[in-house]
Amino acid sequence: MTAANRQGDLAPPNSARTEMSLRRRLLLFLLLPLIPLSAMLIMLIYWAIRSATTESYDRVLEGSALAIADRVVLESSTLVVDLPYAALQMLTNSAEDRVFYSVQIYPSGEVITGYRDLPAPDFTTGNDGEDRIVQYIDFRGERMRMVAIRDEALSYAAKQTFVVLVAETMGQRQVVLERYLRRAVLAFVIGVFLVSALTLYAVNLGLRPLRNLAQAVRLRGERDLRAIRRPVPPEGQPLVDEINALFARLEKALNSHRRFVSNTAHQLRTPLAELKTQLEVARLEGTPPDLSGLSGRVDGLAHLVDQMVLLSRIGEQPSGVDTFGDVDLRVLAEQAVAEWSLRAIEAGIDLGLQVEAKAPSRVHGHQSLLLEALGNLIDNVIKHAAGATTATIQVHKDRLIVTDDGPGFRPKGSNESSVQRFGLSIVHEIMDLHKGRVTQNLGLRAEVALIFDGEDDLGSKGTAP
């Protein structure tokens, strides 16, 4: 058996669909969920970083607003802000961002200092009771974050409510957010890569017993059909068991083939020796040989060869015309009778058919092999049942019985001819193949029964084993 051949045996027959490798399948199922999972996690990380930066930057902004509010005093019922610009600039988050502020009287909105057009939030609606509002605004064509603080300035006699607004452009926030996000994504990609690598390694490690098994089978010689003893994981055990069972069947088939070949070689040698001897005797004595006897022997040899060819073909792939199928035993018996009638009549034997079964007797079988088996039995009666005058094939529900009124088959080892013995051994082989049996009864009427009691089993297999 060549390597290509072996591969062909393992490939699924006539299957256009190729099966995905176990490894690929595992990797796919393990790694594919990582994609949505990663997207989700990156989203979460984005939200976390964003809220963290927003919160801390807001706090700084609030600090600025509170610092300004601290400098607001009420001097003779007039609000005064004592704040140098440079001091304000120190309170901002970064050098790049610009800061806008405004201090206004509440609720009139009169601006005391700072940018006049900085819009004050509405402290009454929606933000009821809150003295501190943080919100996004669009100011001078830019998106900004603004803190508004409502406070009161007190003097000994009066009090005045005011609002401090501090707005800041968001450049630095964006820069920081992006920086952290980049780091997080990088860390994440590295993580995914590591997980993939580990998974790959683990899958390879996990599948190693399978590869080792394949290696072990590959290294087997084609004649080594011992069972595989190598320990495999429990998941692999059924496969190994099946392979071992197949090995056992192959071994059995091989053995029966070897036995068959050596048997037939012996069977062929005997009539050839007889033939040779007859010819030698004729040559030595100078008398013409017994021509009809020789012709009969040659016929026997030819028949033997026919049957060997037939039997050797049993294990072949079914070819469509010559396979196992539904066989009607009655039709089979009729065919056999029709085929053998002329020879039976010429031998002075009344060959007939007797249907005992009430219903059609159908078995799963090999038409031409069964015909051959039946033919061998009839042939035996015609050639060897000395004194027989009738032979009958009885068709029963699950069996065919060939009976004759001769003295019966002589026990093995006696004077039976090699061809006869071989004929019977072929009948046995054929019935073995049908999971059936052959029984012989050497009573007053000799009878041989072909019994089909395993056809269900065979039916499930469909083809010859």
Added chain:
Amino acid sequence: MRALLVEDNQVLADGVALAFSKAGLNLEHAGTLEGARAFLSAFSVDIVLLDLTLPDGDGLTLLGEMRARQDRTPVLILTARDAVRDRVTGLDRGADDYLTKPFALDELMARARALARRQAGATDARLTVGPLMLDTAGYQAWLDQIALNLPRREFACLAILATNANAVVSKDSLISALYNNADPPMPNAIEVIISRLRKRLTHPAIALKTVRGVGYMLLEHDR
């Protein structure tokens, strides 16, 4: 009867030729497909004995060509190859019978005669089995030139048996050939016809045999 043997093995061909000439019959011999084609294009024969493995191709090719041009000449395949498979493919392609090598020469002669007879019965209405002669058009039968004057149904039964001489004809096929639904057979009708025929066919060279449980056979002794 004129037969064409297409066979490249000279020993076999000589044997068959001897058997045919002893029987007083004509046998032409072609050793190749090409020779057989040439012969068949010029002459007609009653039967072709066709070997499958020929030096210039497969005998089945010739069979296919003959059947393709509506040549219904009976073809008997002689094969040394795998019997069962050749039997099926050969018969599928329109062969009429097959014989596995090695074969007995008298078996070959009997089969060839039977095929030629069947063909003749289909075309010229005259049928001969040993001493028995039938005219299927005139519904007349003679045994050793003596007219038998058989009733119509007995004649039909004998004609079927004679066409298939030396082969088993099942009782069922006799019933379906001789009777129809409008005219169903009495119980034992076939047995009665056979026993009447048997009384008429008293000749040592032929016998009407019962094949128990299957049917009947018109047997020609001394084939």
